[in-house]
Amino acid sequence: MAWDTEATKGRILDAATAEFVAHGLHGTTIERIARRASVNKERIYNYFGGKPALFAEVLRSKVAEGVGSxxxxxxxxxxxxxxxxxxxxxxxxxxxxxxxxxxxxxxxxxxxxxxxxxxxxxxxxxxxxxxxxxxxxxxxxxxxxxxxxxxxxxxxxxxxxxxxxxxxxxxxxxxxxxxxxxxxxxxxxxxx
CATH class of the missing domain: 1.10.357.10 (Tetracycline Repressor, domain 2)
Incomplete structure (x- = not known):
């Protein structure tokens, strides 16, 4: 079975959003995001480059949602x-x-x-x-x-x-x- 990269990225973004909303950039850990998304930490680093870049991506998405709404x-x-x-x-x-x-x-x-x-x-x-x-x-x-x-x-x-x-x-x-x-x-x- 092929790995569904987009679905995995979506799960990571959903998990990261929940963690960042609850704990902020400094209070969130990659470990908790990975556990919540059911992925290993390396996937997060491979797809998003790390916690600050992931926070920026989550925020970018939410700002676009707000502006569009x-x-x-x-x-x-x-x-x-x-x-x-x-x-x-x-x-x-x-x-x-x-x-x-x-x-x-x-x-x-x-x-x-x-x-x-x-x-x-x-x-x-x-x-x-x-x-x-x-x-x-x-x-x-x-x-x-x-x-x-x-x-x-x-x-x-x-x-x-x-x-x-x-x-x-x-x-x-x-x-x-x-x-x-x-x-x-x-x-x-x-x-x-």
Whole structure:
């Protein structure tokens, strides 16, 4: 029987995702990934080159999933509010990405894996915000890159720190009142 390389890579990526989400780059071991994927460690090194490269591949995949799931145009206030609502829903329904980004922040103090590609994605969003600001459709009280990061922060906070949301508000970030407040805040933040 022939070895199914793609299926093996898929099992490794699934196992690595689960381990990295739970333990981060530094807390995960190749041994645990191999055991979870039912492969030997050498396969991981052969296919992915080691733990940092595997972490980068997992993160690359999850970032692409997020970008593909939560499209952004930023051309008007209601589109910004809708983006915030969809991003909150995505972060809560698929917390792997935001957890991986938190682990990434702890593991890297300088440039992160695939930074140039991610900077380009963020640049396109910021340009959409800038164009809408130039048209008068969005506030110009903030530079477009600051508006962008404020919107991302607002939409990601509840997924990243749900316990703080609960302690401050008594609500889960899944609660409709919390989500409605985030969407309204995004709307007001973007309104000229």
């Amino acid at each position: 939560v499209a952004f145009t930023g051309a008007a206030v209601e589109e910004v509010a809708d983006f915030a609502e969809r991003l909150v829903a995505f972060n809560r329904s698929r917390p792997d990405l935001i957890r991986l980004l938190a682990w990434e922040a702890l593991a890297y103090t300088d440039e992160v894996p695939d930074e140039s590609a991610r900077v380009e994605m963020y640049r396109r969003r910021t340009e959409a915000l800038a164009a809408a600001q130039d048209d008068g459709a969005l506030t110009n009280a903030f530079a477009p890159e600051m508006l962008h990061v404020l919107l991302l922060s607002l939409a990601g906070y509840g997924a990243l720190l749900p316990h703080v949301v609960r302690m401050v508000t008594g609500l889960s970030p899944d609660d409709e009142h919390y989500r409605a407040a985030v969407v309204e805040a995004a709307r007001r933040l973007a309104t000229p």
